[in-house]
Amino acid sequence: MFIVCVLEPCCEKTHPGYVPQPKPYYVRTPGWSDSCNHPRGERRKATLATYEDKAAAEEEYYAKAGGGWCTTDGWFFEGKMPPEGKRFRIMPIVGTLNTHYEHAEPVEIPFPTIQMAREYAGEYHEYPDGARRKHILFNIVGDKDTVVRWSAYNIEIGLELTPGTWA
Numbered sequence: 413m414f415i416v417c418v419l420e421p422c423c424e425k426t427h428p429g430y431v432p433q434p435k436p437y438y439v440r441t442p443g444w445s446d447s448c449n450h451p452r453g454e455r456r457k458a459t460l461a462t463y464e465d466k467a468a469a470e471e472e473y474y475a476k477a478g479g480g481w482c483t484t485d486g487w488f489f490e491g492k493m494p495p496e497g498k499r500f501r502i503m504p505i506v507g508t509l510n511t512h513y514e515h516a517e518p519v520e521i522p523f524p525t526i527q528m529a530r531e532y533a534g535e536y537h538e539y540p541d542g543a544r545r546k547h548i549l550f551n552i553v554g555d556k557d558t559v560v561r562w563s564a565y566n567i568e569i570g571l572e573l574t575p576g577t578w579a
Contacts, residue, residue: 414469415493417521418476418486419456458486458520460493486521487532493524499555500526502533505565505579513549513579515558522555526562533564549579 463469469488477486493499499522507513523529529552551573552562558573567573 413490413492414463414466415489415491415524416461416463416469416473416477416486417458417489418473419520420459420476422456456520458522460522462493466490487523487528489524489528491524496522497554497556499523500529500552500561501555502529503551503553503558503573503575504533505549505551507579515551515573515575515577515579517575518553518558523552526552530562530564 461469461472463472473486473488477488501518501520501522503518504516505513506516521532523532533550533552548564550564551560551567553559553573554561558575560567560569560571560573562569
Protein backbone atom coordinates (compact mmCIF):
# COMPACT_ATOMS: atom_id res chain seq x y z
CA MET A 413 0.00 0.00 0.00
CA PHE A 414 1.27 3.47 -0.91
CA ILE A 415 -0.04 6.71 0.57
CA VAL A 416 0.33 10.19 -0.84
CA CYS A 417 -0.36 13.29 1.25
CA VAL A 418 -0.40 16.71 -0.40
CA LEU A 419 -1.64 20.15 0.48
CA GLU A 420 -4.20 21.07 -2.15
CA PRO A 421 -4.33 24.73 -3.22
CA CYS A 422 -7.24 26.74 -1.83
CA CYS A 423 -7.15 29.42 -4.53
CA GLU A 424 -5.00 30.66 -7.40
CA LYS A 425 -2.51 32.29 -5.01
CA THR A 426 -1.63 28.95 -3.42
CA HIS A 427 -1.56 26.99 -6.67
CA PRO A 428 1.79 25.82 -8.11
CA GLY A 429 3.09 28.22 -10.70
CA TYR A 430 1.18 31.23 -9.39
CA VAL A 431 2.93 34.40 -10.52
CA PRO A 432 1.71 37.55 -8.78
CA GLN A 433 1.23 40.82 -10.57
CA PRO A 434 4.14 43.26 -10.32
CA LYS A 435 4.27 44.64 -6.78
CA PRO A 436 3.56 48.34 -6.29
CA TYR A 437 6.56 50.31 -5.08
CA TYR A 438 5.19 50.81 -1.55
CA VAL A 439 4.99 47.07 -0.86
CA ARG A 440 8.35 46.02 -2.28
CA THR A 441 9.71 44.90 1.04
CA PRO A 442 11.28 41.51 1.72
CA GLY A 443 8.54 40.57 4.20
CA TRP A 444 5.64 41.30 1.85
CA SER A 445 3.80 38.18 0.78
CA ASP A 446 1.54 37.31 -2.12
CA SER A 447 -0.33 34.75 -0.03
CA CYS A 448 -4.08 34.58 -0.09
CA ASN A 449 -6.26 36.25 2.52
CA HIS A 450 -8.08 33.10 3.60
CA PRO A 451 -8.00 32.44 7.35
CA ARG A 452 -5.40 29.82 8.28
CA GLY A 453 -7.99 27.08 8.78
CA GLU A 454 -9.41 27.62 5.30
CA ARG A 455 -6.09 27.55 3.47
CA ARG A 456 -4.62 24.53 1.78
CA LYS A 457 -6.03 21.26 3.09
CA ALA A 458 -4.02 18.08 3.47
CA THR A 459 -5.51 15.25 1.42
CA LEU A 460 -4.57 11.59 1.68
CA ALA A 461 -4.82 9.16 -1.23
CA THR A 462 -4.11 5.43 -1.08
CA TYR A 463 -2.73 3.48 -4.02
CA GLU A 464 -1.96 -0.17 -4.68
CA ASP A 465 0.40 0.76 -7.51
CA LYS A 466 3.65 2.54 -6.63
CA ALA A 467 3.98 4.20 -10.05
CA ALA A 468 0.52 5.79 -9.77
CA ALA A 469 1.29 7.01 -6.24
CA GLU A 470 4.60 8.53 -7.32
CA GLU A 471 2.95 10.22 -10.30
CA GLU A 472 0.34 11.84 -8.01
CA TYR A 473 2.97 12.92 -5.49
CA TYR A 474 5.42 14.45 -7.98
CA ALA A 475 2.63 16.13 -9.96
CA LYS A 476 1.35 17.96 -6.90
CA ALA A 477 4.07 18.15 -4.24
CA GLY A 478 7.29 17.59 -6.13
CA GLY A 479 7.46 21.16 -7.42
CA GLY A 480 7.68 22.79 -4.02
CA TRP A 481 4.60 24.82 -3.14
CA CYS A 482 5.66 25.91 0.33
CA THR A 483 7.27 24.55 3.48
CA THR A 484 4.85 21.68 3.81
CA ASP A 485 4.12 20.27 0.39
CA GLY A 486 3.36 16.68 1.25
CA TRP A 487 4.94 13.25 1.44
CA PHE A 488 4.99 9.79 -0.09
CA PHE A 489 4.82 6.75 2.24
CA GLU A 490 4.91 3.01 1.75
CA GLY A 491 2.85 1.31 4.44
CA LYS A 492 -0.42 1.63 6.31
CA MET A 493 -1.60 5.03 7.57
CA PRO A 494 -2.64 5.02 11.23
CA PRO A 495 -6.21 6.16 11.99
CA GLU A 496 -6.97 9.76 12.97
CA GLY A 497 -5.87 10.42 16.53
CA LYS A 498 -2.80 8.18 16.10
CA ARG A 499 -0.96 10.41 13.63
CA PHE A 500 1.55 13.21 14.22
CA ARG A 501 2.10 16.85 13.18
CA ILE A 502 5.02 19.27 13.32
CA MET A 503 4.62 22.23 15.67
CA PRO A 504 7.42 24.67 14.79
CA ILE A 505 8.80 27.51 16.88
CA VAL A 506 8.56 30.90 15.18
CA GLY A 507 10.08 34.29 15.89
CA THR A 508 12.95 36.52 14.91
CA LEU A 509 16.11 37.75 16.53
CA ASN A 510 14.25 40.98 17.36
CA THR A 511 11.23 39.30 19.00
CA HIS A 512 10.46 36.45 21.31
CA TYR A 513 10.00 32.89 20.11
CA GLU A 514 6.60 31.25 20.35
CA HIS A 515 4.85 28.00 19.54
CA ALA A 516 3.27 28.21 16.09
CA GLU A 517 0.14 26.40 14.97
CA PRO A 518 0.95 22.80 13.99
CA VAL A 519 1.33 22.29 10.25
CA GLU A 520 -1.68 20.85 8.45
CA ILE A 521 0.02 17.70 7.22
CA PRO A 522 -0.46 14.55 9.32
CA PHE A 523 2.44 12.08 9.45
CA PRO A 524 2.17 8.32 10.01
CA THR A 525 5.24 8.14 12.28
CA ILE A 526 7.20 10.42 14.58
CA GLN A 527 10.40 9.58 12.70
CA MET A 528 8.89 10.65 9.38
CA ALA A 529 7.76 13.98 10.90
CA ARG A 530 11.23 14.51 12.39
CA GLU A 531 12.95 13.85 9.08
CA TYR A 532 10.52 16.11 7.22
CA ALA A 533 11.02 18.99 9.68
CA GLY A 534 14.80 18.57 9.45
CA GLU A 535 14.90 18.74 5.65
CA TYR A 536 15.48 21.95 3.81
CA HIS A 537 12.32 23.37 2.26
CA GLU A 538 12.12 25.99 -0.43
CA TYR A 539 9.89 28.92 0.41
CA PRO A 540 7.97 31.01 -2.14
CA ASP A 541 10.52 33.82 -1.74
CA GLY A 542 13.26 31.42 -2.91
CA ALA A 543 14.88 31.01 0.52
CA ARG A 544 15.80 27.53 1.75
CA ARG A 545 15.32 26.89 5.46
CA LYS A 546 14.71 24.05 7.83
CA HIS A 547 12.96 23.92 11.16
CA ILE A 548 15.58 23.83 13.90
CA LEU A 549 13.30 24.17 16.91
CA PHE A 550 10.12 22.15 16.68
CA ASN A 551 7.98 19.64 18.52
CA ILE A 552 6.08 16.64 17.24
CA VAL A 553 2.51 16.65 18.54
CA GLY A 554 -0.61 14.58 17.90
CA ASP A 555 -2.82 15.14 14.88
CA LYS A 556 -5.82 16.01 17.08
CA ASP A 557 -4.04 17.76 19.97
CA THR A 558 -0.90 19.71 20.83
CA VAL A 559 0.54 17.24 23.33
CA VAL A 560 4.30 16.77 22.82
CA ARG A 561 5.29 13.32 21.53
CA TRP A 562 8.90 14.31 20.70
CA SER A 563 10.87 17.56 21.06
CA ALA A 564 13.94 18.90 19.25
CA TYR A 565 14.88 20.92 22.34
CA ASN A 566 13.99 18.73 25.32
CA ILE A 567 10.42 19.81 26.09
CA GLU A 568 8.82 17.28 28.42
CA ILE A 569 6.96 14.48 26.59
CA GLY A 570 3.24 14.67 27.41
CA LEU A 571 3.22 18.44 27.95
CA GLU A 572 0.37 20.22 26.16
CA LEU A 573 1.51 23.29 24.23
CA THR A 574 -0.62 26.29 23.31
CA PRO A 575 0.00 28.04 19.97
CA GLY A 576 1.06 31.63 20.50
CA THR A 577 2.69 31.09 23.91
CA TRP A 578 6.37 31.72 24.54
CA ALA A 579 8.68 28.89 23.66
